[in-house]
Amino acid sequence: MQLDPTFAGGYYLAIVLLIFIVVLSIRYQTIQVWRYFSRNRWPVLIDLPTTSREKAGKLAAYEASGEVGRMSVAVVPESHIMYSTVSVWMHKIWNSAFHFVGFESMEFNELVLLLLFITLNLVFLLLPFENGASIATDLVNRAAHVALANAAFVFPLATRNSVFVTLIGVPFERIIKFHRWTGRMIFFMIALHGGTQIQQQYSATKSINQALFGDNQYLTGSLAFLSIIIIVITSHAVIRRFAFEAFWWSHFTFIFFIIFGVLHNEWFGPYVAFGISLYVVDRLIRFVKSNIKSIKIVNIEPIQTGVTRVVFERDMHYEAGQYAFVNFPNLNAPLSLVTWHPVSLSSAPSIEDDGIPLHTVHLKAAGGFTKKLYEKARNQSGMSPGVLKMKFDGPYGKPSLEFSEQRTVMLVAGGIGVTPMISILRDLVDKQLSGLPLATQAIYFIWVVPDIDSYAWFASELQELLHRASALPDNKYIIDVKVFLTRSQTTPSSIFFQGRPSFDFLLKSVKDFHGSGDIAVGVCGPAVMIKEVKNSAMARSDRYGLVNVHSETYEL
Secondary structure (H helix, E strand, C coil), X not given: CCCCHHHHHHHHHXXXXXXXXXXXXXXXXXXXXXXXXXXXXXXXXCCCCCCCHHHHCCCCCECCCCCECCCCCCCCCCCCCCCCHHHHHHHHHHCCEEEECCCEEEEHHHHHHHHHHHHHHHHHHCCCCCCCCCHHHHHXXXXXXXXXXXXXXXXXXXXXXXXXXXXXCCCHHHHHHHHHHHHHHHHHHHHHHHHHHHHHHHHHHCCHHHHHXXXXXXXXXXXXXXXXXXXXXXCCHHHHHHCHHHHHHHHXXXXXXXXXXXXXXXXXXXXXXXXXXXXHHHHHHHHHHHHCCCCEEEEEEEECCCEEEEEEECCCCCCCCCEEEEECCCCCCCXXXXXXXXXXXXXXXXXXXXXXXXXXXXXXXXXHHHHHHHHHHHHCCCCCCCCCCCEEEEEECCCCCCHHHCCEXXXXXXXXXXXXXXXXXXXXXXXXXXXXXXXXXXEEEEEEECCHHHHCCCHHHXXXXXXXXXXXXXXXXXXXXXXXXXXXXXXXXXXXXXXXXXXXXXXXXXXXXXXXXXXXXXXXXXXXXXXXXXXXXXHHCXXXXXXXXXXXXXXX
C-alpha cells in the first residue's frame, strides 16, 4: 500500500514507537517471571568482618572540627575482582548526570534515549519526498503528522495508573519526563507547521487577522497552537516549582487542544483516541481509589519546625519507598476540595497495631496547603478523629533498585526527604527481624538536617529501630545511623556529627570495610545532594564492586 508521503512520516513513527514499547515490555515481563520463580530462594548470609557493632558504627568518624577522622576497623576483608575495566567504565558513563537548560538534570542513559527520540522524529520528518510535492509544502504538512504521532503517546505518558507501569515497569514519577519530551516535540513540530502556514498566508494577504483566523482551517489551527503555547510556557520547571497551581490549571487547556485539533484535521481524532481513552480510564481509577475506600485518621499532630504527622488507617498494599497524593477536603473549602499534595509514605508495609493496618505520612509546611494543615494541627492539638477528613490517591512509584536483594545498602536523606528512606529502612529491619529471605546484611542510614529540632521528626522511630536491631547477631547484621547537623554546634550523642558529610568518604569507608560487592544507594533530598551522591557513587565504583543509585524527587 502506497501511503501519502505527508501522512507516512507520522504513521511509521507511531508504529516504530509502538514496537519499541513492545520490546521493552517483553524484556520487563521476562525479568518479572524470573523473579517470581526465584522469590523464595534463601540467600546465604556471610559472616561480616570481625569488628564490633560499635566499631562498625564508626566507619566514617568525623571530628568536631568537621574533618574526617581515622577509620576504626579490626579486620578488612579480602577483596576479589568482580568486573572488568570496560564494565566499570560503562557503568560510570551510563549513569553519569548532566544538566541541560530546558531539560533539567538527566543521566547519560536518559540523554541517549532523548537523542534517539529526537533522531527518530527527524528521520520521519525528513524522509525522501515523493509525488512531486515541493520540499517546503511536504515538510510543513509532514511536521503536522509527526506531531500527531507524538500526540498518540503524550496522554498515557501523563497517567498515574499508567499502562507503562504494567508493561515496562516504569512508574509515573519517571515516565513523566518522557511526557515532557513528547509534549515539547509536539510543540516544535506544530510550530514548524503552523508558523510556516501563517507566514505564507500573511505573505499572500498582508493581514495578520487573515493569517490567523482567515477561515475555519486557520482559526482552529491557531487556537490549537495557542493551547500548546500556554501548556509549554507554564510547564517550565520554574513555574512548576514556584507556581504549581498556575501550571496545574493551565495544563487543562489540553482540552481545547483536543477540540480544536479535531476540528482542524481529520486525522487528529484517530491518532489520539486511544491515548485519551487511557487518560480517561486513569482519571476514573483515581476517582474511585480516592473516594470509594474510606480513610480513618487516627492521629494528627504538629512536630517541630513545621512538619505535620498524620497517622491513618486504610486497608491497602504498598511497597517501601512509595508515595501517594493526599487531599484534605474540609481543610480550607472550597479550594481544598481540589488541592492534592504528593507525599511519601513514611511507614513500612508491615507496620500494624493489633492487626489494624496503620500508615503515616509527614508533610512539611512549604506551601499554602501544607502551611494551612500545620496551623490547623497546631491550633487544635489533640483534635479528635473525624474533625479533619482525608482522601488518598495511591500508592504510586517503584524504587529502581530492589534493596532487599542487595547485601549492602546506604540510605541518604536531606531534610524531609527522609520519609521514603525511613520507610525503606523500616521495611528492611522488619524483614531482618522476621527472618524473611533477605540478602541485606548492612544498612547505613545517613540523614542531613539543620538542627536537633528537625531530628525530632523521626527521633522516636529511629531510636526504636536501633533498639530492635540490637537483637540481631553482630556477625550477620549491621545497622548504622548517622545524623549530620549543619547548623548546630553540639552533638547530643554518638550518632550525631557536625557539618555536612563527605559522601565520597562514606562510600569509600563502606567499601573498605566490606571488601568486594555491590552497594545499593537510595537518596532523597535537595538536587545538590542528589548530584553529589551520584558523582561519589560513580567515583567509587570499581572492579571490586559497583555503586548503584536510586534517587527520589517530587519533580512533576
